[in-house]
Amino acid sequence: MRFWFLRCLNTPCFTALPCKLGEAAARAARSFTSTQTANRRGIAVSGAEIREDFISEEEERALLEELEPVLKRKRYEYDHWDDVSLRISVFSNVSHMMAIHGYRETERSQWNEKNSRVLQRVRDVAFPPGVKQLHLVHVLDLHRKGYIKAHVDSVKFCGSTIAGICLLSSSVMRLISKKIPTDVVDLLLPRRCLYILRDEARYSYTHEILKDEESYFNGVKINRDRRISVICRNLSEDNAE
Numbered sequence: 001m002r003f004w005f006l007r008c009l010n011t012p013c014f015t016a017l018p019c020k021l022g023e024a025a026a027r028a029a030r031s032f033t034s035t036q037t038a039n040r041r042g043i044a045v046s047g048a049e050i051r052e053d054f055i056s057e058e059e060e061r062a063l064l065e066e067l068e069p070v071l072k073r074k075r076y077e078y079d080h081w082d083d084v085s086l087r088i089s090v091f092s093n094v095s096h097m098m099a100i101h102g103y104r105e106t107e108r109s110q111w112n113e114k115n116s117r118v119l120q121r122v123r124d125v126a127f128p129p130g131v132k133q134l135h136l137v138h139v140l141d142l143h144r145k146g147y148i149k150a151h152v153d154s155v156k157f158c159g160s161t162i163a164g165i166c167l168l169s170s171s172v173m174r175l176i177s178k179k180i181p182t183d184v185v186d187l188l189l190p191r192r193c194l195y196i197l198r199d200e201a202r203y204s205y206t207h208e209i210l211k212d213e214e215s216y217f218n219g220v221k222i223n224r225d226r227r228i229s230v231i232c233r234n235l236s237e238d239n240a241e
C-alpha cells in the first residue's frame with residue numbers, strides 16, 4: 001500500500017513555528033510535523049523541499065521595490081474563470097501548458113546588487129555546481145483571487161529543478177501523482193519561503209497553487225493574498241548544449 005500524507009521533505013521549515021501564519025496555522029504545522037516524523041517510512045514523494053524564512057522581511061521589500069514598477073505596468077490576465085482553456089506560458093523560450101488565472105508575469109536577468117545576492121543564494125542552495133541554469137528569472141504575480149491549475153513544467157525546456165521564493169502571501173501548493181491521482185501531497189508555502197521541486201516531485205507529480213477558497217492546510221485556512229513567486233530553473237539536458 002502506498003502512503004500519502006500532508007508533508008514535505010528535508011524541511012527545516014516546520015521545526016520553528018511558522019510565525020505570521022496565525023495560531024491556528026501554527027498548530028496545524030506542528031501536528032503536521034508529528035505526522036511526518038511518525039510516518040517517515042511512508043514518505044512517497046522525494047524531491048520537495050521547503051525552507052521557511054529563506055529571505056528576510058527586508059529582502060522581500062527590496063525584491064518588491066525592484067519588481068513592482070515593472071509589474072504595475074501590466075494588467076492581470078484572466079483566462080476563462082470556469083477553466084477550460086490552457087495557456088502556454090512563454091518565458092525564456094521555455095513554454096509549458098498551464099491554466100492560470102489572474103496573473104501577470106515578467107522575466108529578468110539583471111537585478112540590483114542586493115537582489116542578485118539573494119538570487120545567488122537561491123541558486124547555490126537549489127543547483128549543484130556546474131549545472132546549466134536559465135539566467136532569466138521568472139516572476140509570476142498572482143492576484144489574490146488568482147490561482148495556478150495542475151501542470152508539469154515543460155520537460156523539453158526545463159531541467160530537473162524548480163526553485164521559487166514566495167513573496168507577499170503564504171499559499172498551499174498541491175502535488176498530485178500522475179500515476180495515482182489519489183496520491184496527493186499538500187505543501188504549505190509560507191510567505192518568504194524558498195521551495196524546491198526536484199526529481200520525483202518535479203516529474204512524477206503535477207503541481208498547482210490553490211485558490212483562496214480552497215487554500216487549507218491540515219484543515220486550517222491559509223488566506224491567499226496577492227502572491228509573487230520568483231522562480232529559478234535549470235536547463236533540460238536537451239537545451240544545455
Ligand code: OGA
Pocket residue numbers: 098140148153164207209229
Ligand atoms: C509555474 C509555476 C509556481 C509558483 O510558473 O510553472 O508552477 O510558485 N509557478 O508560482
Ligand code: MN
Pocket residue numbers: 151152153207
Ligand atoms: Mn510550474
